[in-house]
Every structure is written in structure tokens, then in C-alpha cells.
Amino acid sequence: MNTKEKEKYIEEFDFPHCDESTKYEKVAKIGQGTFGEVFKAKEKNSNKKFVAMKKVLMDNEKEGFPITALREIKILQLLKHENVVNLIEICRTRAAQYNRYRSTFYLVFDFCEHDLAGLLSNVNVKFSLGEIKKVMQQLLNGLYYIHSNKILHRDMKAANVLITKNGILKLADFGLARAFSANKNGQVNRYTNRVVTLWYRPPELLLGDRNYGPPVDLWGAGCIMAEMWTRSPIMQGNTEQQQLTLISQLCGSVTTEVWPGVENLELFNKMELPKGQKRKVKERLKPYVKDPFACDLLDKLLILDPSKRYDSDSALNHDFFWTDPMPCDLSKMLAQHTQSMFEYLAPPRRPGHMRHPHHPVPGGPAKPSSSMADSGYQDRVF
Amino acid sequence: MGTQKEKEKEKEKDKDKDKDKDKDKEKENSNQSAGGKNAKSYGKIVLTLQNCLLPEEKLNSTPSHSDGLDTETETDLRILGCELIQTAGILLKLPQVAMATGQVIFQRFYYSKSLVRHNMETTAMGCVCLASKIEEAPRRIRDVINVFNHIKQVSSQKTIQPVILDQSYVTLKNQVIKAERRVLKELGFCVHVKHPHKIIVMYLQVLGYEKNRALMQQCWNYMNDSLRSDVFLRHQPETVACACVYLGARQLQLPLPATPAWFRLFKVSESSIRDVCRRVLRLYARPSISAEQLEKRVDELRRRYEEARAKARGGEVDGHTPSPPLPKHHNAWGGFISRSGTHAAPERAKSPRHSRSTSLSPSRTDIAKHGKRKKHSSRSRSRSHSHSRSRKPKKTQRRRSGSHKSSRSHYRSRSRSRDRGGDPDKTGKHRNKHRRH
Incomplete structure (x- = not known):
């Protein structure tokens, strides 16, 4: 990255963050396994684009955020290919009393039919x-x-x-x-x-x-x-x-x-x-x-x-x-x-x-x- | 109260900001649907494995700053946090890359959240846990808590006591888990860091110095020390690598090609190298900190912040996650300074500091325990020596000599003094030895 690229990068920089999962609306459950649940969901804004949301299972997680999920995220960030599923972002639910102030994370993917x-x-x-x-x-x-x-x-x-x-x-x-x-x-x-x-x-x-x-x-x-x-x-x-x-x-x-x-x-x-x-x-x-x-x-x-x-x-x-x-x-x-x-x-x-x-x-x-x-x-x- | 009003104003501002953001997003989206071509833009999310660089204004006006923390105190807190992560990593036998990652994400986090609102030590623990997983050397939270407890006891010259599995342990563990999530959330999962270690090796190969172990080590020492500064949020790892090579070569008085300048080969500008160097060298010039004062400052600000929030809460319920109540023994400094007698003071009232601490009534130590500790104290002290690695004879010696002038940890002063004389190479070496392989 040369100086110019860096300047441009910084100019366009936005601190990375996690959006709330409420920007998507769950449509149907499409998968279930030991890994958790997968939902089909729709973007609420004008795009109305379909996505797949995979819940990061965290109950019983005594050692904090599961290393397997961290790996999955890192790997998906690394892999960008037509024949590999595309990770759009990671979302979270708001921490509130009902979830004991522990938010749930979702991996959001392009939806495949x-x-x-x-x-x-x-x-x-x-x-x-x-x-x-x-x-x-x-x-x-x-x-x-x-x-x-x-x-x-x-x-x-x-x-x-x-x-x-x-x-x-x-x-x-x-x-x-x-x-x-x-x-x-x-x-x-x-x-x-x-x-x-x-x-x-x-x-x-x-x-x-x-x-x-x-x-x-x-x-x-x-x-x-x-x-x-x-x-x-x-x-x-x-x-x-x-x-x-x-x-x-x-x-x-x-x-x-x-x-x-x-x-x-x-x-x-x-x-x-x-x-x-x-x-x-x-x-x-x-x-x-x-x-x-x-x-x-x-x-x-x-x-x-x-x-x-x-x-x-x-x-x-x-x-x-x-x-x-x-x-x-x-x-x-x-x-x-x-x-x-x-x-x-x-x-x-x-x-x-x-x-x-x-x-x-x-x-x-x-x-x-x-x-x-x-x-x-x-x-x-x- | 003025503060309360300010807080409210701020809140409103934030709300407005959010609204603006939403508007922006909507605008973007409508643009897209109108354009129709680029359906793939999801707000401003960046999912990347690249290192995050922050713009100048973000680096200057930090969240802690807006909570009233002055720059100097913040810098000191950051340095202390990084040193904690480094020391804990050594004791946990983590690979150096994990400590490096932990320190970088720790630094990044506090550009998004305030040191006043989020306990520094708990976050440091969360960063160690997270970094150990990221770098494929997972450690249990329990071990991390133990190690932090150990550092705390060593640095405050206390008897070494195992962590008691009581309610406050459970609370602390939960806080660490939450801190880890909070870091992930705030950083949008961009927690993978590209470190300059390998780049340094490659550059030295290109420069024909790959066989010069002293230089290599020197560069790596600078690199590891630079994690305490903000250079990783200002520059690409390649630039940091060049600066470390520059500093190392200068220290050992080794020539580097000047015409054309060697760094141009790596597409790095001289000005940015100088910038990194200045920031790294500034670390060694910093005066030692009065930890008590730091603590007082943060405590006070936190109290003020909590008061303001409690008042603001009066009627309306905001969705903000309440920061969990800290366990009693856990002061803002994580009890780093031997102040209160939460842990029984050693029976030998060596310094006035210790005798003072005995006079405070310990919150959860009864007299029986106290007496018991007396008996074992000498043994547990020697245990602490065996804990420290045999590779570091210097440290052990120093500790044994018992010349504790300041209440600050030895780990700390040791790293600080590194460049200000003495034998920097040796000091660096035993600190960094195990990382080479």
C-alpha cells in the first residue's frame, strides 16, 4: 500500500462494527444441526435481498466465544471465490435482560436456493x-x-x-x-x-x-x-x-x-x-x-x-x-x-x-x- | 449538575448521529436500487483480514478522551494494558504472535470504547483469551485469570495465593467472557492482525543481514515494544517492519544502502519510517507513572460517569448494556496496586506501604486465614520464583534482592529501562528469546 492508497484508505475508513440483526427479517428456518440453526432472512431496507443467517451457538460455552466460530469467520474472510459461499457480515442481537445481556451472533451469507x-x-x-x-x-x-x-x-x-x-x-x-x-x-x-x-x-x-x-x-x-x-x-x-x-x-x-x-x-x-x-x-x-x-x-x-x-x-x-x-x-x-x-x-x-x-x-x-x-x-x- | 447536562446533550447528539447514519444508508440504498447495478453493498461493513488503520482524528479524540480522560493518562493505561498482556502471555507460554495480536486488538478496542467505562484489566484478559484462540493456541479463561492474579501479586509484593473459587471468581469469569464478546462486536470481527515479524526476516534477507542474529533480535525487540504504541493503527506492517530495521541497524551501527535508499525497495517512505521511529522511541522516554494517580483518575471519572448515568436513567430506559458491577476487590486498576488489604499483606512489614495496607480491613479475609498465610508465606514466595522462568535469571535475581522502589511491576520497569542504558540487547534477548523459534 503506497502513501496515496493509504490516504484513500484512511479517508474511506470506518471503524469496523457489528450491525444489529434486526436489519434482517427471518423468513424460515432452513437448517438445523449441532452447529446451531440456519435461517432464511430478508433484508428490511429497500434491497429486500435474501440472506442466510447462521446462528453462532453459544449456550454452554464456558470458554467464551467458540474457537471454531472464530476459525470459520477467519477462513470465510480469507476465501473469496465463486464456488465458496460468501460471508456478507456478522450481526448480533442487542444485549438485553431477556438474554442475560449476552447477545447472539449471526453469520450472514448470500442466500443460495x-x-x-x-x-x-x-x-x-x-x-x-x-x-x-x-x-x-x-x-x-x-x-x-x-x-x-x-x-x-x-x-x-x-x-x-x-x-x-x-x-x-x-x-x-x-x-x-x-x-x-x-x-x-x-x-x-x-x-x-x-x-x-x-x-x-x-x-x-x-x-x-x-x-x-x-x-x-x-x-x-x-x-x-x-x-x-x-x-x-x-x-x-x-x-x-x-x-x-x-x-x-x-x-x-x-x-x-x-x-x-x-x-x-x-x-x-x-x-x-x-x-x-x-x-x-x-x-x-x-x-x-x-x-x-x-x-x-x-x-x-x-x-x-x-x-x-x-x-x-x-x-x-x-x-x-x-x-x-x-x-x-x-x-x-x-x-x-x-x-x-x-x-x-x-x-x-x-x-x-x-x-x-x-x-x-x-x-x-x-x-x-x-x-x-x-x-x-x-x-x-x- | 453540569456533567449530567453534558451527558444528555451528548446522548442527543449520538441519537442525531444515528439518525443521520440511517438517512445516509437509506440514501445509499435508494441510489443503488435506482442504479440497480450494484446490489451488493451492505452499509459500511468492512470484513477484512487487513490491518485497520485509523484516521488522525480518531486517534486524537478517543472515546476515553470524551469521557474526560487526559491523553497522558490514557497513554499510560494503554501501555500498562499492553504490558499486562505481554507478561500474561509469557506466563501462559503463548507464542509471541498471540501476545502481539492481543495487544493490537486491545489498542483497537479502546479507539471504539472508553477506558472509563470498560475496565482495562478485564478487557486485557478478554484480549488474551481471544488472541490465544485466534492464534490457535487456546488457553482456558481460568488460566488467564490465575495468571493475571499472579502478576498482580508479584508486582505488589504480596504472598502468592491461588485464586479462590468464590462468587467473585465466577463474576470475573463472566466479565471476561463478556469483554471478549464486546471486543469482537466492537471490532466487527476484524481481529486478525498481520504482524511484521515475518516481514522483518524477509527484509533482512533482502538486505543481506539474515545471518546477523543480533540485528534480527534487535529489530524484533523494537517490533515487540512498538505494540505498546499506536503505530499499528497508523501504519501498515511493512512500514513498521522498515522502522524496526532502521532502529535496529542504528543501534548496532550497521550500514544500510543509502543510494538508492533501501526502504524504497519496500515502497515505504522515509517520513513514515521516521514517524514510527519517533513514536516507538517516545515509549522509552516516558517517565515512570504513578499508578495510584492513574487509578484515582479513572476511578473518579468512572464514578462521575455512573452518577450521571444513574440520573439520566431516572425515567427513560436506554438500551445501553449496563456495565456489570465490579466485584468488590476489583478496583479500577484491577487491584494492581497494593492498596487495600484484599489480599493479606505479608507479615514482614518491610515498607511503610505494607504496614499501611494491613491496617485496612480486608474485605474477605478472616483472621484465621491471615494467620495461616503467615506460616506459608515464605514458602509461597519461593514458589513464585520457581514460577518465573529459568531463562530469566535477571528477573528472579532482581526480585530476590527485594529492591522494590516503586509499586509498579518489575516487568514494567524492566522493559522501560531497556533502551535507556544498561545492556539493551541482553535484556531484550531474554525477554524475546523463546519467540525466535
């Missing part, structure tokens, strides 16, 4: 191959961007992929995201492995890896991609163990041959790993996914060994995106649907199924697991 889980659960929404390509291309573009900014999303799932009515995809919910660093001078990272919704959790996390990186998000991308055809999550385990079993049944047994070094993971000997399973990703998905390139890309994303798993760059270079039919705009298809589709609002996909399976919020306010407190687990993250 749909989420992918909502769209996929609606049988009337049909994606053509070109449209699926467009969805995946945008998803991988978003991942490429956040990973090159050294951010891990850590909660990839269809419900966290938003799509505007114009067909622009946005990665959302950075509530579990964090910055990562490459291992330097042999110092390994010790991140928490209690992240990512179980159905989308990659094998390395299930085996207790704490030194993971971007591949954890690419596994989720693979799961989401398959879901574009199967229309429901492809591996719906109820427990970590069951999830690992399901993964083995699809991707083959977890062995040191296919995954050198896996034996060093903390839980490798503690989990029951099915033996003699053959890899049948293509075989099992072929009935749904007719396109051979799609099958091949899925095969590359759902690789057990994270170091061999495709990264977003090589995935974007895959022939899937560069053969006919080319990725095509989604807006025309979405124009046929006037109603917002969110997973939260959709009827349960299958009766009896949990809608929010094991959403992990380790250390979070909901239920601080005792195992963490006891085991001297220093990763206070959450």
Missing part, C-alpha cells in the same frame, strides 16, 4: 450427464481453491454443497474447517480425526490418522459424485466399524499392499478389517453410472491410500470433464423448480433413516466426549 442433498432427494429433479459434470467441476474447483489457500473443509457432504438458482455451486459450512500446514522438518501434525460426517469419512480418519491433509476432502467429493447417480449416500454406516466394513466391501480390503504405511495408523490393529475383499468400485457403480469416464474418475477418488487418491487438480484434468457431453449450465434445469430444496426441509429419504448420522463435533458444546477429556488429548479443537 438449494443444497445438493435437497435436490438429490427430490425425484423430480433430474440431472443430465453434462449437468452432473458441471456440478462436479464446480465442486472440484472450489476444493482446488480452498486447498491452495491451505484450508481443509473437513465436512464434505451433499448437504453442505449449495447451489443457487443460477446453477452456481458453493461450498458451505466451514464450521469444521481449519488451516493446515505441510509437515516440515519431520514434525507431524496432530489434528483431530473426529471430523467429517460418518458416511463421507475417509478410511484414514476412521483408522485414527491425525496427520491428514486435502485428500480427506477428495474422498468426500468422490462420495458426493457417486451420489449424483445413486441419489442417496453410497455408504451409510451406523458406526465407525460398520463404515470401515462398508468401505472395504466397496474399495477392497485395507492392506499394506494397497496402502503402504497403513499399519502405522493408530487404530489399524484395533479395528476389525474385513480380509480378502476385492475392489469393486467400478463394478458396483456401473449399474448407476453408465459413463465409463465417470466410473474411472470415481475409481480414482475413492482410493483407500490418501497419497494415491486424486487431488482436485488431477481430477479436473480427468477426461470426464473434457469429453462430450461437456459440462453444461444448470440454470435451465433449475428454472423448472421454483421451490427451494434443502435437505432440512425435504421429507426423509428413507423411513427409519437417521438424517444426521453422527455429525461429529468433537469437543463441541453439544456433548464433549469424555474420552477426549480423559486421554490427555491436547488437540483442543475441536
